[in-house]
Amino acid sequence: MGYAEDIFEQAKRTIAEHELASGDTPVLLMVSGGSDSTALAYLARDLRDAGEVGPIAMLHVNHQLRGDDADKDQAFVEKLAELLDIPLFSCEIDIAGEARRTGENVEAVARHERYLAANEALESLCLHGAAPLSDGRIFTAHTQDDRVENFYMRSIVGTGPGGFRSMLYRNGPIVRPLMDASRADLRAYLEERAESGLPTLRDESGDLWREDATNAHTDRFRAFVRHEIVARAKKRNPQLLDTLCRTMNLIADEDDMLDEQAAKIVERQVAWLETDEALGTDHSAGCVLSPEFGCEPVPLQRRACMEVLQLMLGADARVETASVESVLAGFAEGAPIGGYTNNIQGDLAVSANKRGVRIEPMAAYRARRKKA
Known part of the structure; x- marks a missing residue:
């Protein structure tokens, strides 16, 4: 045998x-x-x-x-x-x-x-x-x-x-x-x-x-x-x-290396909107990408954004390439574009101001706008 x-x-x-x-x-x-x-x-x-x-x-x-x-x-x-x-x-x-x-x-x-x-x-x-x-x-x-x-x-x-x-x-x-x-x-x-x-x-x-x-x-x-x-x-x-x-x-070896670098960017440059020491982070509530996020190399921005959206949507969801590009479009020349807004994945809102680019459920975005 x-x-x-x-x-x-x-x-x-x-x-x-x-x-x-x-x-x-x-x-x-x-x-x-x-x-x-x-x-x-x-x-x-x-x-x-x-x-x-x-x-x-x-x-x-x-x-x-x-x-x-x-x-x-x-x-x-x-x-x-x-x-x-x-x-x-x-x-x-x-x-x-x-x-x-x-x-x-x-x-x-x-x-x-x-x-x-x-x-x-x-x-x-x-x-x-x-x-x-x-x-x-x-x-x-x-x-x-x-x-x-x-x-x-x-x-x-x-x-x-x-x-x-x-x-x-x-x-x-x-x-x-x-x-x-x-x-x-x-x-x-x-x-x-x-x-x-x-x-x-x-x-x-x-x-x-x-x-x-x-x-x-x-x-x-x-x-x-x-x-x-x-x-x-x-x-x-x-x-x-x-x-x-x-x-x-060979592609996978390089991919793993880039994913590790992107994960470090997420750790440094992404603030989740709802975190609790006892309950942990509610990724579905959304996050803010810091202004410094826009200064990272664009290929790593894409990977970091992909990771963020996957966490928000769940492991089984398909993250659309157009959604990633729409989030990154909130930055220009390494800084957030004040007043920028977009809708991605059907139910997520992207908005930008001097504090960064925010990704959140559309209902939460509308509630904030109504209060303002």
Whole structure:
């Protein structure tokens, strides 16, 4: 089992190099039944047995978007959890109905609901293991392929500071221990595992994983990038995944350095409007960027502003590039522009005077104006 051992060692190395987990870390596995997440389940069981991670559990979310196929995916994951003796959290969500109710994109709703379920399951896993929730991790099966696809997707639609690193190995509790492996690597691992005689699950068609037929539909953006762009780029450079991921890791190193500098600017130059020694800071109430903020290098201003808006809007919110530029437009030649106002993100007001540039909910801005 030389190849399979290589994949296992690679996962261990990725976890260690990026400090993704330790021997007592509770880990929730996101398992859809596709090749990547099925491989993740087998590898995580081995990682647990080797003492590389703590207690593990699996989560499967049935989005009810693919009829009988979705139900078969769920049944496959249930059998996989039983085979590996891993506790399973499973839920069914009418994603299409929720998308109609909210008016949001189906894929965005699916992602939101999936991670909402994951956080709830992780909380339960940590509670059962008497571990702080902050110690828990959510393992996803993102690979080099996913990272490269994200890179090209962002190249097409545009991205903000740090966007071309494409994916983080860790984003809060969410970690990606397979991001140094390709999808082909993981499929070869599954096939070698089956050939070796180790306990391995097959579906009713004899397949080692469940294939989502919608992955081939090029009218979906990611599938279009996967089949029309990445596939052609691989013909020019068969080592595209390794080459581009090395480049993205170089970008990530510089990105981390700039983020650290931007965080120091936020610490020095941003005053939050509502802070309490006992309750902490209410970021949603807004802040004031000091006049000195405008003297910082513009690239660092952008990153600092991005961090501020993310704190105000919440981790799951999308910070618009236009919003960042609108905030920075409140400064000119290193000083606030008195009388400058703007509306960003639909419900935030930006205003400037000699004391700095203020960002706050529109209701709070209007209440202040009314008093004045």
